[in-house]
Amino acid sequence: MAQYxxxxxxxxxxxxxxxxxxxxxxGVAIITLFLTMALFAPLLGTVxxxxxxxxxxxxxxxxxxxxxxxxxxxxxxxxxTIYGSRISLxxxxxxxxxTVFSGTFVGLIAGYYGKILDEVLMRIxxxxxxxxxxxLMIVLAAVLGxxxxxxxxxxxxVSWPSTARVVRSQxxxxxxxxxxxxxxxxxxxxFQLMFSEILPNVVPLMFAQAVLMITEAIYAEAVLSFLxxxxxxxxxxxxxxxxxxxxxxxxxxxxxxxxxxVSIVTLIVSFxxxxxxxxxILEPGYKEKKGF
Amino acid sequence: MALIxxxxxxxxxxxxxxxxxxxxxxxxxxxxxxTLGLIxxxxxxxxxxxxxxxxxxxxxxxxxxxSIRFMGNDIVPMTDExxxxxxxxxxxxxxxxxxxxxxxxxxxxxxxxxxxxxxxxVTKKTALARAKxxxxxxxxxxxxxTNFPHEFSGGMKQRAMAAIATACNPKFLILxxxxxxxxxxxQRQILEMLRxxxxxxxxxxxxxxxxxxxVAETCDRVAVMYGGKIMEESDTVxxxxxxxxxxxxxxxxxxxxxxxxxxQLKSIPGGPPSLIDPPPGCRFTPRCExxxxxxxxxxxxxxxxxxxxxxxxxxx
Numbered sequence: 346m347a348q349y350x351x352x353x354x355x356x357x358x359x360x361x362x363x364x365x366x367x368x369x370x371x372g373v374a375i376i377t378l379f380l381t382m383a384l385f386a387p388l389l390g391t392v393x394x395x396x397x398x399x400x401x402x403x404x405x406x407x408x409x410x411x412x413x414x415x416x417x418x419x420x421x422x423x424x425x426t427i428y429g430s431r432i433s434l435x436x437x438x439x440x441x442x443x444t445v446f447s448g449t450f451v452g453l454i455a456g457y458y459g460k461i462l463d464e465v466l467m468r469i470x471x472x473x474x475x476x477x478x479x480x481l482m483i484v485l486a487a488v489l490g491x492x493x494x495x496x497x498x499x500x501x502x503v504s505w506p507s508t509a510r511v512v513r514s515q516x517x518x519x520x521x522x523x524x525x526x527x528x529x530x531x532x533x534x535x536f537q538l539m540f541s542e543i544l545p546n547v548v549p550l551m552f553a554q555a556v557l558m559i560t561e562a563i564y565a566e567a568v569l570s571f572l573x574x575x576x577x578x579x580x581x582x583x584x585x586x587x588x589x590x591x592x593x594x595x596x597x598x599x600x601x602x603x604x605x606x607v608s609i610v611t612l613i614v615s616f617x618x619x620x621x622x623x624x625x626i627l628e629p630g631y632k633e634k635k636g637f
Numbered sequence: 638m639a640l641i642x643x644x645x646x647x648x649x650x651x652x653x654x655x656x657x658x659x660x661x662x663x664x665x666x667x668x669x670x671x672t673l674g675l676i677x678x679x680x681x682x683x684x685x686x687x688x689x690x691x692x693x694x695x696x697x698x699x700x701x702x703x704s705i706r707f708m709g710n711d712i713v714p715m716t717d718e719x720x721x722x723x724x725x726x727x728x729x730x731x732x733x734x735x736x737x738x739x740x741x742x743x744x745x746x747x748x749x750x751x752x753x754x755x756x757x758x759v760t761k762k763t764a765l766a767r768a769k770x771x772x773x774x775x776x777x778x779x780x781x782x783t784n785f786p787h788e789f790s791g792g793m794k795q796r797a798m799a800a801i802a803t804a805c806n807p808k809f810l811i812l813x814x815x816x817x818x819x820x821x822x823x824q825r826q827i828l829e830m831l832r833x834x835x836x837x838x839x840x841x842x843x844x845x846x847x848x849x850x851x852v853a854e855t856c857d858r859v860a861v862m863y864g865g866k867i868m869e870e871s872d873t874v875x876x877x878x879x880x881x882x883x884x885x886x887x888x889x890x891x892x893x894x895x896x897x898x899x900x901q902l903k904s905i906p907g908g909p910p911s912l913i914d915p916p917p918g919c920r921f922t923p924r925c926e927x928x929x930x931x932x933x934x935x936x937x938x939x940x941x942x943x944x945x946x947x948x949x950x951x952x953x
Contacts, residue, residue, distance in 0.1 A: 522737065523732070523734055523737040523738045524737060524738050524739055524740045524741070526732075526738075527730075527732055527738040527739075527798070528740070529693075529724075530691065530693055530724060530725075530729075530730045530732065531724055531725035531729055531730065531752060531801065531802055532721050532722065532723070532724035532725030532726060532752075532755060532756060533725075533751075533752075533755060534721060534755065537751070537755055541743075541751055542740055542743075545740070545742045545743060546740070546741070546742050548742075629741050629742055629785055629787055630787055633787075633788070
């Protein structure tokens, strides 16, 4: 098994290629940095991010004691930034996983079987695509209470249709290719054609969509939290922006505004870089061009 | 007993302007371990006939009549699932355009083993071992099993296709222009490989080509098709030495011969007939040198002369 799948050196090869790709290298480096931040938040954050500090330490600019300064409740902004990465990354990964898998599955079925099934599934896709994200979030927050999982739920609900659309259109083209017909000629079943012949050709697309979904989810979290629809008890970058806006000192306290914005932008950009690099690498023939 | 018997087969493509009779009332049979060649111009129904042998006709095409008996069982009324289990296992195909017929993102080994695992309940290890054997059989080193299709040359892709097609030891193999688009040296190698495969696996085959020399080399019998009908069916040697039907004569006359005197190649005037509204009587009449009034009035039936079958009023 291992040898014909090239499993033994496949992962190694992949990472060599990824690190050889300038965009891939930068993307992975930054994402690793944020992942480390999220994983080791208790070690890196100097104090409990949600604990109010001494009243004398309100809105202190960056100093040796408070690296990124403090907010209007004397909470340490450095610690908040560190802990905030946990929420953003979790929402990003979980939402992307849900949307890409469900979207790919629906797109594959709709594109492959076509006809009535395609028609029905695409109308369902239309319905979910048209769901207004913001009002839906507000309603859900009111009904279920604001939490990270509601943000994931809403982002997934409105995002999987775009993956389904993209995958379906690719499958429509792939299923007419000679190699699919050849496989059918030699007795491949529908299941095999869909999952062993067509699906591997869609994988680069899935990666591209996953990256898009991660960035979209991170962005959505920031927006929704900023509007006050996030969980007020947890610290996230969006919540930080919400607090600074609410506090009314947004014009004076640059140190409170800059860290969450820079974090959001950097993380989104690094995922985009990674996505570009991965879809380059998964293209057949790239490896040979690099002399592997 | 014949492995495949086709009788009164009719395949029509339902177009807006009426049914196009791509295959119209043909019949032939292929004995075990023999190869039948199907020759004719483009659009004469060769490929449609061949694909129908595994019931692979895409809409708007439809088998409207006749029977195709494979080992005694008629495959025309079979359900999709029944015929799917025959495909690849009993009846297999090597198609033209091998360049695109392999999945670009799967290794050759994976494509062969998948084929085996789909049809037989063997372990992955056995399937892998058999995939290696298959590659060796078609003349590719089994070390290339981890290669992707783009790492293969054109001839190697065609070999790989043959390896996949014969992985489950089918009894009957359809060769749909397997040498088209390859240069002559590679053609030679492919033909030799096919001969080798036929011997190793005891294959019965139908060979479609518009290259008469390739057919001469590989087939025991040849059927000449024109406008969806069989014009002449004969053993290869007699057909090439002494074609009886005017169309066979014209077709063979249009092809250069290595032996014998040099002569001007003759082209056949006119174009293939419309299949929606074919000429009345014999379909070759408008282009035939020997045509008489009866030819455009009455459709000739296939008659047997010395073990050859000819559909022509002028051949007695």
